[in-house]
Amino acid sequence: xxxxxxxGLFIVALLVLVAVIGPLFIPEIRVTAQNxxxxxxxxxxxxxxxxxxxxxxxxxxxxxxxxxSLIVGIxxxxxxxxxxxxxxxxxxxxxxxxxRIVSGFIFNVFLAFPGILLAIATVAFxxxxxxxxxxxxxxxxxxxxxxxxxxxxxxxxxxxxxxxxRALGANDFRIIVRHILPNAIQPLIVQASLGMAGAIMAExxxxxxxxxxxxxxxxxxxMLNDARTYFASxxxxxxFPGVMIALAVLGFNLVGDGLREWLxxxxxxx
Amino acid sequence: MPLLVVENLxxxxxxxxxxxxxxxxxxxxxxxxxxxxxxxxSGSGKSVTALSILGLIAPPGHIAAGxxxxxxxxxxxxxxxxxxxxxxxxxxxxxxxxxxxLNPVFTIGEQIAEAVRLHTGLPRAQAWTKAVESLExxxxxxxxxxxxxxxxxxxxxxxxxxxxxxxxxxxxKLLIADEPTTALDVTIQAQILELINRLRIERNLGVxxxxxxxxxxxxxxxxxxxxxAGKIVENAPVTxxxxxPSHPYTRGLLASVPRVGRNDTRxxxxxxxxxxxxxxxxxxxxxxxxxxxxxxCREGVIQLVTxxxxxxxxxxxxxxxxxx
Numbered sequence: 325x326x327x328x329x330x331x332g333l334f335i336v337a338l339l340v341l342v343a344v345i346g347p348l349f350i351p352e353i354r355v356t357a358q359n360x361x362x363x364x365x366x367x368x369x370x371x372x373x374x375x376x377x378x379x380x381x382x383x384x385x386x387x388x389x390x391x392x393s394l395i396v397g398i399x400x401x402x403x404x405x406x407x408x409x410x411x412x413x414x415x416x417x418x419x420x421x422x423x424r425i426v427s428g429f430i431f432n433v434f435l436a437f438p439g440i441l442l443a444i445a446t447v448a449f450x451x452x453x454x455x456x457x458x459x460x461x462x463x464x465x466x467x468x469x470x471x472x473x474x475x476x477x478x479x480x481x482x483x484x485x486x487x488x489x490r491a492l493g494a495n496d497f498r499i500i501v502r503h504i505l506p507n508a509i510q511p512l513i514v515q516a517s518l519g520m521a522g523a524i525m526a527e528x529x530x531x532x533x534x535x536x537x538x539x540x541x542x543x544x545x546x547m548l549n550d551a552r553t554y555f556a557s558x559x560x561x562x563x564f565p566g567v568m569i570a571l572a573v574l575g576f577n578l579v580g581d582g583l584r585e586w587l588x589x590x591x592x593x594x
Numbered sequence: 595m596p597l598l599v600v601e602n603l604x605x606x607x608x609x610x611x612x613x614x615x616x617x618x619x620x621x622x623x624x625x626x627x628x629x630x631x632x633x634x635x636s637g638s639g640k641s642v643t644a645l646s647i648l649g650l651i652a653p654p655g656h657i658a659a660g661x662x663x664x665x666x667x668x669x670x671x672x673x674x675x676x677x678x679x680x681x682x683x684x685x686x687x688x689x690x691x692x693x694x695x696l697n698p699v700f701t702i703g704e705q706i707a708e709a710v711r712l713h714t715g716l717p718r719a720q721a722w723t724k725a726v727e728s729l730e731x732x733x734x735x736x737x738x739x740x741x742x743x744x745x746x747x748x749x750x751x752x753x754x755x756x757x758x759x760x761x762x763x764x765x766x767k768l769l770i771a772d773e774p775t776t777a778l779d780v781t782i783q784a785q786i787l788e789l790i791n792r793l794r795i796e797r798n799l800g801v802x803x804x805x806x807x808x809x810x811x812x813x814x815x816x817x818x819x820x821x822x823a824g825k826i827v828e829n830a831p832v833t834x835x836x837x838x839p840s841h842p843y844t845r846g847l848l849a850s851v852p853r854v855g856r857n858d859t860r861x862x863x864x865x866x867x868x869x870x871x872x873x874x875x876x877x878x879x880x881x882x883x884x885x886x887x888x889x890x891c892r893e894g895v896i897q898l899v900t901x902x903x904x905x906x907x908x909x910x911x912x913x914x915x916x917x918x
């Protein structure tokens with residue numbers, strides 16, 4: 325992978341490390357423990373990212389927020405990716421009227437909605453919670469994977485080895501799983517990486533608007549929203565969650581770009 | 595009983611410009627251990643004939659009429675599942691371009707073993723052994739090591755051997771080879787043809803060899819059927835076809851083959867172009883290009899006539915009177 329991609333990988337690895345290992349060192353109680361005597365305390369040795377308006381440890385909240393961001397990112401990508409791949413595969417492989425309905429109608433309907441508005445509407449309708457947030461993001465996310473998968477399948481199913489497999493008596497299932505999927509999946513890996521960035525960003529946006537995970541669960545977006553009011557008195561309240569969002573999105577985007585180049589068949593030197 | 599009987603096969607592709615009869619009333623038979631060549635230019639319907647036999651015509655293309663009898667069973671009356679069971683285990687096919695006919699993400703051993711397991715249900719380890727054996731049978735050196743390699747690690751000739759090994763791994767009785775040597779260079783071509791020939795004799799295989807190369811036909815085939823615009827225009831034993839080509843198109847094809855030792859200044863060609871299948875001329879489809887065409891060539895339907903009963907030499911030309 326190229327240099328920029330490696331930087332992305334490093335950022336992502338760091339983020340995962342923080343989300344997985346961080347909670348082992350910082351007990352969950354510190355996320356919600358308040359100490360109003362010390363609210364807005366700037367960063368110090370005891371609290372490297374300072375305390376917020378309620379005297380809660382910002383570092384603890386950022387670390388547990390990383391966990392939430394990753395959970396949302398991974399779940400959204402996994403679910404919308406799986407749904408999108410399955411639907412795109414069926415549409416591309418079977419073609420005909422199935423394809424005409426799926427890609428000619430359903431795709432276009434979903435693509436006609438501004439994604440984040442649809443997500444806001446979904447959460448507003450179902451009520452804010454982690455699972456509703458994920459559901460809303462999946463509802464807008466799957467179309468991208470499905471469209472890409474369909475296009476890939478249309479290409480790969482015409483390859484000679486698919487005809488050869490069919491001439492050897494392979495059934496549809498085997499052709500799809502063994503011959504088409506592994507040869508069609510590459511651009512979707514890139515898409516998934518970019519999708520992680522998109523999901524983390526969307527989670528932050530929705531939480532910022534108060535449509536994310538309800539408090540007191542720490543979310544970077546919600547932290548930013550809370551900090552907005554105290555921008556003058558506590559600079560560290562906006563800086564750290566803001567930097568984390570930017571870093572996470574940057575990291576996954578760089579990985580996506582790196583993967584795109586790395587997986588390019590024209591790029592022979594690995 | 596002949597291994598394969600194709601009777602009046604008609605395969606059509608509906609297009610905006612009208613129905614394209616890519617294969618238009620083709621009949622031939624293949625005996626066990628016999629090689630039949632299907633010769634013709636691009637677009638004459640050779641490959642579509644082959645794919646029709648296996649039921650692999652992609653919709654909206656379809657077989658409109660005719661019978662395909664394999665071992666006495668009508669393949670056209672079979673269900674999808676029955677036909678799938680026949681593919682690979684009874685009739686196998688290899689393709690023109692070995693560079694794209696193998697799945698790039700699996701080792702060749704895995705791919706052959708998969709084909710074996712598909713039809714025999716053997717456990718993994720045994721299927722693998724079978725795969726290595728079949729690589730050995732197509733004369734791939736060090737088959738145990740080669741089986742663990744990916745397609746990109748092999749040359750074109752090697753890959754075509756792998757394709758043949760895979761096609762024959764389930765011991766089919768009929769092999770359809772669609773221009774198996776077209777993508778290979780000349781020395782490798784000869785090796786592959788020799789290999790197919792050896793396996794045919796060893797296993798008493800029926801072979802349908804599709805080619806546009808008359809040199810290949812002369813070397814390897816028992817009979818040849820010449821196709822033009824979706825129809826067979828002449829079908830005869832190879833020696834007879836080369837000695838007494840009876841259709842002007844066959845003669846044109848034979849004349850256009852360069853020969854070593856013949857001091858031609860120019861290679862003979864056939865004037866004109868293959869007619870559009872959506873807009874075939876009345877009468878003989880070859881008449882517009884035929885140097886011998888007469889008025890009677892341009893009307894009605896031209897039937898196949900038998901020139902020689904014992905060898906079953908047939909020709910689709912009104913200018914050859916049938917000799918009973």
